Every structure is written in C-alpha cells, then in structure tokens.
Amino acid sequence: MIKFEKVDKVYKNGYKALTDINLEIKEGEFVAIIGRSGAGKSTLIRTINKMIDINSGSLLVEGVDVSKLTGKKLRKFRRNIGMIFQQFNLVNRMSVINNVLAGFVPDLNIFQSTLGLYPKKYKLKALEALQEVDILEQAYSRADQLSGGQKQRVALARTIAQDPKIILADEPTASLDPVTSRQVMEYLKKINKENNIAILLNIHEIDLGLEYAERCIGIKDGIVVYDGPSSEVNSEVLELIYGDAYNKGE
Structure with missing residues (x-):
C-alpha cells in the first residue's frame, strides 16, 4: 500500500532528515513511529501525502509515484489520505x-x-x-x-x-491529558479495526503508542533502527532508538 525505497530527505539548510528509508506499510496496519524530537518522525509521515517532498528514492502509495504528483492530481490523491494534527486545526x-x-x-x-x-x-x-x-x-x-x-x-x-484509506496522525495526543489521550487512542484503534484504515501514528508517549499499535518503527537521526512488532519492543530496543535519552528518562 505504501512503499518507501531508498528514500532520502535533505532540507535546504543541509539537515538530512531521512536517510535510506526502506519500508512497506500494508492495508489496515496500525503503526506507531517513535523516536527523539528531531529524529525524522514528522518528516516521514508528511512525505506520504507530499506535504514534504523527498529528494531521492521512490515513494509509492497504492502504486502511485508520489513525487510526480502536482496540481489537480495531487489534490485528488490527498483525498484518500486523512491527516490529524496536534492542534486539531478546527x-x-x-x-x-x-x-x-x-x-x-x-x-x-x-x-x-x-x-x-x-x-x-x-x-x-x-x-x-x-x-x-x-x-x-x-x-x-x-x-x-x-x-x-x-x-x-x-x-x-x-x-x-x-x-480515507490512510490516516496520518502527527502527535494527536500531545496537547491532551493522559485520560483523554487514551480515549483518543481508543477511537483511532476503533477506526483502524472497523474501517480497515491504515494508520501511521507519530507519538512521543512510548507506552501509549506501543499499547495500541501492532507494529512499531523506531527512527534515530533519520534512520530506521527498528521495525517490528510492538510487543517485542524492550529496553534494549528503546535504548537503540533513544540512546542516552532513554537511560536518563528524557
């Protein structure tokens, strides 16, 4: 459904946000993307609906080359991708x-x-x-x-x-208290299961993301360092993703 092959993203200031990303997201998957601030999580999900352009590699969504979309074709393409932000945008x-x-x-x-x-x-x-x-x-x-x-x-x-066939959720619980955050995650899970919508969730609350998503992608300095079942994420994996920040509880 979504396929990244050797995708790189370098911003104009020279900062390399994504390096050699190779991922495949299937229909109906619920994926949590975790990592430190600045690791490339938001950049990753925003390339999927071309809010951010990639510099090299291939990004296909349902067989469509996202990098080639412009104008009306891009607007039509985005109709199949929902986006949920931290600040609600109401x-x-x-x-x-x-x-x-x-x-x-x-x-x-x-x-x-x-x-x-x-x-x-x-x-x-x-x-x-x-x-x-x-x-x-x-x-x-x-x-x-x-x-x-x-x-x-x-x-x-x-x-x-x-x-939508895909929902991109960029820190949807960041502005919410713990109880309300869990309620929002329950609704995301319900939507995922009942409508078979693929959800990619960028989230700072590690435990919450791992509890609701079946798959976890860990990013460190723009590189995917873990991709596997959420149930298999342990302290060693979290240390790999977060480095010293995990040991310090940051």
Missing part, C-alpha cells in the same frame, strides 16, 4: 458539523463553497462520522466550546467522513 467560531463539512469544500462548486451550501449526502456523512466518535450531540455547538479531547474527536470525524 475553526473555533464555526459549529462542529461545519468543521466536519469543511473537508468537503474541494468537492463543491464556487457557488456552493462561497455560500456554504452542502448537499444532503455530505451532511449525512458528517453526522455519521460524528456519531462514530460519539460526539453527535455536539454537532451544532461552536468548536470553541469543546474540550481538547472533544476537539480531537471532531478532527477525527472530519477525517473519517472523507472515507
């Missing part, structure tokens, strides 16, 4: 349902998008998505009236309403 002054419906704007004509006229089928999909993450009762509340955990569930609803 419009606070808008209602919950309108935040979910905003994901359909690229499918509207100019008249519809200007006036916010969404076809009934989109409204039904938005309501179904809100129900799936148990926040339907807040559909007509303003987003700024919600807690952080509720906002992230709305972001999840916006994503699943698009029927």
Whole structure:
C-alpha cells in the first residue's frame, strides 16, 4: 500500500532528515513511529501525502509515484489520505458539523463553497462520522466550546467522513491529558479495526503508542533502527532508538 525505497530527505539548510528509508506499510496496519524530537518522525509521515517532498528514492502509495504528483492530481490523491494534527486545526467560531463539512469544500462548486451550501449526502456523512466518535450531540455547538479531547474527536470525524484509506496522525495526543489521550487512542484503534484504515501514528508517549499499535518503527537521526512488532519492543530496543535519552528518562 505504501512503499518507501531508498528514500532520502535533505532540507535546504543541509539537515538530512531521512536517510535510506526502506519500508512497506500494508492495508489496515496500525503503526506507531517513535523516536527523539528531531529524529525524522514528522518528516516521514508528511512525505506520504507530499506535504514534504523527498529528494531521492521512490515513494509509492497504492502504486502511485508520489513525487510526480502536482496540481489537480495531487489534490485528488490527498483525498484518500486523512491527516490529524496536534492542534486539531478546527475553526473555533464555526459549529462542529461545519468543521466536519469543511473537508468537503474541494468537492463543491464556487457557488456552493462561497455560500456554504452542502448537499444532503455530505451532511449525512458528517453526522455519521460524528456519531462514530460519539460526539453527535455536539454537532451544532461552536468548536470553541469543546474540550481538547472533544476537539480531537471532531478532527477525527472530519477525517473519517472523507472515507480515507490512510490516516496520518502527527502527535494527536500531545496537547491532551493522559485520560483523554487514551480515549483518543481508543477511537483511532476503533477506526483502524472497523474501517480497515491504515494508520501511521507519530507519538512521543512510548507506552501509549506501543499499547495500541501492532507494529512499531523506531527512527534515530533519520534512520530506521527498528521495525517490528510492538510487543517485542524492550529496553534494549528503546535504548537503540533513544540512546542516552532513554537511560536518563528524557
């Protein structure tokens, strides 16, 4: 489904974020990507929807060469990939349902998008998505009236309403307390299992990532140093990924 072959990424300042990445992600996998800050985790997942361009190598998503996509083809391609961010990316002054419906704007004509006229089928999909993450009762509340955990569930609803085949989650629990973080992870797991959506999760909370994801990819200085079952990640593996930072509890 997703295939990296010898992928490198070097930023303009000369920083090499990814080196010789060779990975294959299958349909329906739930993968946690762990590593120190600056290891290349966010860069890795953001190459998949071409938010970040690779410099060399090959990156295929469902057989499509991502590096060659531009314009309308790139926008169409991104419709199959959901993205969840740490800061939710909601419009606070808008209602919950309108935040979910905003994901359909690229499918509207100019008249519809200007006036916010969404076809009934989109409204039904938005309501179904809100129900799936148990926040339907807040559909007509303003987003700024919600807690952080509720906002992230709305972001999840916006994503699943698009029927994505892949979800990229970039630190989705970083702004949340431990209890709410676990709730969000439960919803991600539910979406993964019930809809067979591949999820790539960049996460700092090691224990949380390993508990919910079946597979773990460990990155150190832009290099994959571990790729295997989460259940087999032990202190030796974590020391390999985090080095001295793991021993110091950082």
